[in-house]
Amino acid sequence: MTDTTLWVPVALSTSIEPGTSAGTSIDGAEYVVWRDDKGKAHVWEDRCPHRGMRLSFGFVRGDQIACLYHGWRYDNAGQCRLIPAHPDLDVPKTIKVPTFAVVEAAGLIWAAVSPDTDRTTMPDLPEDLLSVRSLYVDAPLALCRDRLAEVSPPDMEPAEVAELSPLCLQRTAAGSTLVIAFQPLNADRTALHILVSASADNQTRAQLATWATGLRFALENSYIRVA
Helix, strand or coil: CCCCEEEEEEEEEEHCCCEEEEEEEEEEEEEEEECCCCCCCEEEEEECCCCCHHHHEEEEECEEEEEECHHHHHHECCCEEEECCCCCCCCCCCCCCCEEEEECCCCCCCEECCCCHHHHHCCCCCCCEEEEEEECCCCCCHHHHHCCCCCCCCCCCCCCCEEEEEEEHHHHHHEEEEEEHHHHHHCCEEEEEEEEEECCCHHHHHHHHHHHHHHHHHHHHHHHHHH
16 A cells, blocks of 8 residues: 555646546545636545445536536535535535545646645656656556666656655656656556656657557556566
């Protein structure tokens, strides 16, 4: 299991638009990542307290998110504000979705799944990063992290490698910066959120995306051989 006091990257900022939501996981636990209409990102437990439906299947309206099943609506603090079947009901304060601290920085949405997570432990990343892609790999975090500490895109050899946290690697070469942030989805599956410095042109970003696809196959094949 990942250290619960770490800030965990859960999505590229560009992948969650205002008024949308998406389901994700950390160490097998399910979360919903959503943005309200003002663009603020939220990370909650992905479960409506009523019948357990995933809130990521629901819909965002203003600064609230509603469950798809019966339309129960929650404000941006996780408190239920409306039960459509009983519109005049003063909703009990106990009907609330567990929410988690969120920081949006360096092109990523980060979540703290433990109340003991310290903001100062956030990786120190440059702010001028552009999204390349998120990659979902059927291999465990440790394997992905160890292999990526050794390999890099062809145009970034040799490169200076820095481990900014157990969930974030940075490579710097010839004035370009490549960041790979790791999200442990479960024991055997990892998301790699890949970003590059803003100085990279569209061709470079496309080449990195192609490299990442090949990387996924290599990581999965490595895991199959040692499993």
